[in-house]
Amino acid sequence: MGNEAIGRGIIEAGCKVAAAYPGTPSSEVLESLTRWKKELGHPIYLEWSVNEKIAFEVAYGASLAGARAAAAMKMVGLNVASDPFLSAAYLGVRGGLVVVVADDPGPHSSQTEQDSRFFAWFAKVPVLDPGTPAEALKMTVRAFDLSEKYQMPVLLRPCLRVCHARQNVGLSPPAPTADVGPFKRNWQRWAAIPRFRLVLHGELNEKIATMRREEPESQPALVHGGSGKRMALVTSGSVSSHVRDVVASDDRLSGVDVFKVDLPFPANEQALQAIADSYDRTLLIEETYPVLELQIKDRRKVVGRLSGHVPPQGELLPEVVEDLILSAAGEEPRDRTKPEIKPRRPSLCPGCPHRPSFFMIKKVFDHAVYTGDIGCYTLGINMGAVDTCLCMGASVGMAGGFVRVPPSEGETNVVATIGDSTFYHAGVPALINAVHTRAPFVLVIMDNHTTAMTGGQPTPADDFLADGSPATSVDMVRLVKGCGVNLVEVVDPYDHDALESALVNAKSHAFQDGGGVAVVITRRPCVRMPNAQRFTERFEVGEGCDRCMTCIRDLECPAFHYVKEEKRMEINTDLCSGCGFCVKICPAQAITSKGA
């Protein structure tokens, strides 16, 4: 897998410290490092940091201390880490520092289609853009060398189609971990005040100019063709792989030359301009912003995103790429019927402890505004229990704003839901803010002991690190109390009555008694985790069912299936986890133990 290849590259480059926060499509980078570490007995230090800003800072600290270091995250994670990232470009690094940022054109599992190459440009940080897993490995090692040569962070930007692609990849033996010598105090550099920042900015501009001029990767490399003057394709990253396959598979495109830029910022502007000038037409195909296109000054013979030829949003799938190339080459596009795709919507798993939490929130807080957050539990939208989803931690921050604009005088009814990992990530400062400002809302922290959506990475509540070595557990109840919350209750979401009474208490504390924010922690391990409780009991729907649809509409359990022809409700025992919560909530009390 591309992410595993990047992990291997980090090991092969002799890296000593790697930190990450999980996020699709980047999570397997650090996961693969834990495997390499174990398999090879490698000394690398690994951590799942609390958030991406901290992951970057841990890696940056290790770099200043002299070691090679890496941080990995998804593209919206770079938004979180942007403060230290931009500043680090000015200060520079000591040991090679590589920031792996996975982009998600589509978007498939993300909030935005932002292009991290553009972010790198904004930060004045060089960015390498791999087209395949095999290239990703090589570029990772190269990124460390470039970082040390220019003493600046280097960004590696794989797209989803590289991260989650698998390919046979050749491995090299890992280089020994080395360092550039211990940290030496130099405040004018490492704690620069604005006067020195001006000097550093000048040095940064020099570095970028040198790189643009001298590094081979900033030159467009001819990867296909080379005979014609008819049309040039200029591309980079994962979409370059679609471009190469399309051109190679169609005889009508035999006169088309393909150029690929591995370092799209800073690209060699003169070389790009020379291509644009010497071909009748140059088509830019890059994902997702016109980074290379903008580095060509005279674009009179150039088509791409800026000219409107390439769609400004959406993933450039191979079919899209094929149509773009054929139409730019003046050829007939292929006759294709548009596929009719009706994707099945994702759902919380059967037995997911979030489901009873959402069900009961809906029951106890009728007509509330439900601010939601990022994780599996965003799927609370299916149950009508999530109204907003902005970014990590925003459920808590936004609740503080919603309560200031009540629908009518004195009426505030806002319930925020957040998962444990997301709470540690960005919910804590927002909760402090809510306590301090006496914001009256209920916060439900859905604590399933893991980062479930991304595959089950540990959280700060765990007493082990990414590689299993011991860690200190940060107790969530003490943390919430430490934020100044007066009402904190922990409850098992499978316990119907306790869950209801905890939410009712929180409701009166926050909305009637003027007690400020109340917190309910619904705690039970994710049903997918090895430590989840397993049940052998299964259930069936009896004669008493009056087809009220509560189980399907309100509980939204995927194990329930309505057999239309027979007008009968059925429980799929392959899917059912045996949690039994449905027994308690069926208004007709028609659900009973199977075979009882």
Add this chain to the structure above:
Amino acid sequence: MAELILCGRGGQGIVFLTRLIGQIMADKGLDVISSETHGMAVRGGSVNSHVRIGPFFSPLIRQGHADFLLSLDSSETANNIHFLKPDGLVVENSEAPSGSSVIRVDASGLARGLGRVQLENMVILGFAAALQGFPVSDEEISLQLAKDPREVVRTMNLRAAEAGMRAARSERYS
């Protein structure tokens, strides 16, 4: 050269199947590149994988290019049929009888018979291996599954794949 689409619902073991086929091909020294679905969709949503064997750079199959479509859920077949080339073949997990370009096997039923419906992915693979032009053979699948160090997993996977292979043989003679 061969191109395969595998499709189904999140949780049906599509990723495991993709990796298995990829590993067999890579061990044979062939160039293989594949693409998987991760993230939100794996919570019971639509998932598919692309497997391409040959000198490709891109991990994605273009519309109308796949030789086979392996569908673990018949309601997902329509979402992926556009990838299939005109003379391509659908192999579908279904109780219904086979058609002209759709070959069906009750992989869920056979897997349930072995005690775990989750083995349906191995059943369909074993079944497909018997088809003309399918890139992996019975023997290669068995050899690869036999490498799993976890005894229970190894035994169950092998049994499921063999159940699929047997179903293919009886289909051929019926």
